[in-house]
Amino acid sequence: MSLIWILTLILAFAAVGYFAGKARALASSGGKIRDLHSLPSYYGANVALSSLVPSLAVLAVWLLVQPILLESLVVKLIPDNAIAEGSTRDLVMSDVHRVADGLDMAVSNGLLTLEESEEMRAESTDVRKQLGDLGIALGAKVGPEVLAAAQEYRIMRKTGSLWMMMIVLALALVGAFYSYSRTHKDFRARNVVERVILALLIGAALIAILTTLGIVFSMLFETRSFFSQFPAADFFFGTVWSPDFRGDSELGLLPLLWGTLFISMVALLVAVPIGLFAAIYLSEYAGPKMRAVAKLMIEILAGIPTIVYGLFALITVGPMLRDHFAQPLGLGESGSSVMTAGLVMGVMLIPFVSSLSDDIINAVPQAMRDGSLGLGATHSETIRQVVVPAALPGIVGAILLAASRAIGETMIVVLGAGAAAAQMHSGLGALVNPFEAMTTITVKIVSQLTGDTDFAAPETLVAFALGLTLFCITLGLNIIALVIVRKYREQYE
Template sequence: MNIGLILLFVIGLGAIGYVLGRRRALASVSGDPRKLHSLPSQYGQSVFLYTLVPALLLLVVWLVAEPRLIDSQVRGIVAESGTSGAELDLKMADVGRISQGLGELISSSAITEEQLANMRADVDDVRGRLAEIGVAVGADIEPAVLEAAKRSRDLSGSSALLRSLLVIAAALAGMAFALRRITPEFRARNVSEAVVKALLMGSSLVAILTTVGIVLSLVFETVHFFQLYAAKDFFLSLTWNPQFRGGSDLGLWPLIWGTLYISFIALLVAVPIGLLAAIYLAEYASKRVRSIAKPLIEILAGIPTIVYGLFALITVGPMLRDYFAQPLGLGNSSSSVMTAGLVMGIMLIPFVSSLSDDIINSVPQSLRDGSYGLGATKSESIKQVILPAALPGVVGAVLLAASRAIGETMIVVMGAGASAKLSLNPFEAMTTVTVKIVSQLTGDTEFASPETLVAFALGLTLFVFTLGLNVLALYIVRKYREQYE
């Protein structure tokens, strides 16, 4: 039974428990709810919770522990053949793919369980059958790898059956326990409120735990990468040339340069236009103009990035090439830093404009009145009073736009190309960190190879970089907020 069916079954048992608990509570007082400590529905809720929570906790623990236990047993089979280190990790990746492929072959009736049990590594059609369903393995399937894959599949099947039985048993046991506790004096309301409180606390921790999980996953895989590839070469090399057959040069700086260059051009377009539009809408535009212009600007934020990418590829890129790059002798490609930067800047305008508009409108009217009372004009009030007071929020809007620019992928792929280089020419094709993260993690590649694991090192580097931007922005926000509070 798969996870979805287990969840549906447990929720169904919880619903049955709710009805039974409510009826049992009313039956214990001969149908008079005034004699109950809590509402009848709260007795039903307590049974529902006792049915659901233990079963779900068991399911979560099982899903966390199961892969590690199976991996430890299967890894031992491969390790007995004398394999260790990075080679062992590569073979374990083969084990995972072969195990999944064997399961798909059986589910499609391409082979039977008996044929699987009799398979040996010298059977010529094993690799061919796996290739037919898109599972790529090496030229030779070693006996230990095939046996480990079969063992992994057997353990996974047994674990799934045992998991289903234990989770359902836990749900039934929780329901029986809750039903036995129902009496007129049972404080069902306290149980419900305690669970709701725990749910609210858990919801408040989601963002923190998610951040911790993201950082830890990046750190662990980055450490693994630096065990296979020298950190000095990664941080100091000026060449990006991944070769999945060996001899790779995985220098970071060409990707960082492309990311900063494209983001700088995008912000150079978005920040002035967006800020000026926000000032006009907040301070000069009539209500009628504002009611029309603001929604039209915000429409830009709802356009999918693939549409912006097509716009860059078909319209902006050829126009920049024909009217600027070729006449000036700066290049012949329609894919360039300028193409991606301009289109991305257009996409970022509503991020800056809409947020800045709301922030400027939130500046107290008393500051405006005081400035006008001292004889300042409208433009002087905007420059010397309103904008400084709104600066913390404007910095936040610019930071949001910068983060959006740094993390953009599709526009860069279609507008700037995929060439990793160090150049000042804005009409040359370049690429960014995010594009290379995608390219290194896609395709039929060995996950344990340095060329794949470098994506996590790139991701961690980008995370540290954006964290620094956030710290700088927070400093600016706090500094100016103290002056205007």
């Protein structure tokens, strides 16, 4: 039974339990709602939650744990002689997964029976060709060990899914029946439901916190492995970025850090003035109709995917800057440059600055404006000397949040500025030339983790060190922004 059917049955049990709980509560009070401790809906919600919460919790844990457990069991079935030279156990396990999925697809499409898939032998069947006809690409010929591991993996997965279905549905039924049997007019259903909802809210907050901690610790462990193979001083203070999987790598952070900061600075120089002036106009000058139209257009701008911005930079902005500015001024010959990526990224960031600043300016008390106007100041003087200074902490927070977004951008940089790291030894003029091609930390994280990579090599592990560095930078900016915004809110709320 598929996961969708399991969820459908759980929801059906909960729905039936909801109406049954309400009916039982009303029956116990003779149909008099005033004799019930709680509203009838609370009794129904109690039965529904008793069915939903335990079953869905076990289902979520099972779906997380089962793949890890099966992986650890199946990997032991692969002997060392089944791992070819130049391959790894992880790559062999990838083939095991693909073979298992291919066999499942062949059975579901009617190309193989269940018995044929379980009795298939690599010695008599070209498994790679047969699965290739189904669109399952395998890196090498399927050996008997891989096929046997895949067949065992399918059996374990099927058995685990069967047990999961029975246990989860049994929990849903038992939970609903137990809660239904306790339902009567004196039962404090409201108190129980509110405690369960509170526990769910706390659980949601804990999931967010634990997810953040999991991300940080995963990067920390891999970064520790990287620094055990590569000197930390060479990484943090190195001026050359030249990864080489043959073992002669220079993995200096400074070229990538400079490219990241340079492109982000250009983007903010575009986004901050335009976004701030747009926010002042919308909040202080625009009429209701104009404000509605302009806000809608800005929100549309915020909804454009970054890959579309990247294509705009590649085919429009880059060639235009090259033909009309870089080449006539002798500053560059390529359309891929810091200016290209910065301008397009700045356009992307305008809604961030504008929307946040607009909300913050509107939050300034009207009494401050009235007081300034009453003392004889003009409208523009009131904005310059009262409204903007009062909203300045919040505006700074919006700018810092936009800066965090700029630092983490990837697609616009790849298509607009290229993938070449800054040449730190090429002189100050080249480093500050906005028409030179540079790249950022995020781009190199992607490039180091794509293609044929060895996760034990420092050239791959450096991606985690770069990610941790980027995380620390953006975390610091977000903390500063939150502190500033909190100080603003304490002043005016």
